[in-house]
Amino acid sequence: MNPETAGDDEFLAAVEAATWPGERFGHREHVRLGWLYLRRHGPEAGYARIQGTIQRYATSLGAAGKYHETVTRAWSAHVYRALRETPEVEPFDSFLKAHPELLEGGLLTRHYRKETLDSEAARREWVAPDVSPLPAFP
Structure with a gap:
């Protein structure tokens, strides 16, 4: 499998099997994973898959924490908002071109103070935004 040319199904299978190279699973790949699951399974089931897959993948890399x-x-809320706005846009690269804000590393600072996101509580469980609301997400 070539990470440069992997199609959506190949990418998803590799991440789920924890064979996708860890050094190649950055922010863009997290967004791609969310886009695929939310498109295919809807917000509730898609988010459950996002959680489980990322947790298993991180554990397989020795980085469960x-x-x-x-x-x-x-981030799932932002991907879901973008998906609702342009549900027909694919492939993933076209989706990103339509929503370049999804590649902005600081996007969550619009919603959270740094101390909030850095807290152990926010790492372990959902913590609501303390700066401005997120896009609607079930």
């Missing part, structure tokens, strides 16, 4: 519930849910 890196999973962050609040960050995962907040």
Whole structure:
């Protein structure tokens, strides 16, 4: 499998099997995972898959403590908002071109203070925004 050319199904299968290279699973790949699951399974089931897959993947890389519930849910809310706005846009690269804000690393600072996101509570469980509301997400 070539990470540069992997199609959606190949990407998803590799992440689910924890064979996707860890050094190649950055922010863009997190967004891609969310886009795929939310498109295919809807917000509730899709989010459950996002949580489980990221947790299993991180554990397989020896980085179980890196999973962050609040960050995962907040980014999922943004991906879901973008998906609702442009449900027909694919492939993923076209979706990102339509929604370049999804690649902005600081997007969550619009919604959270740094101390809030850095807290252990926010890592373990969902913490509501303390700056401005997130897009609607079940």
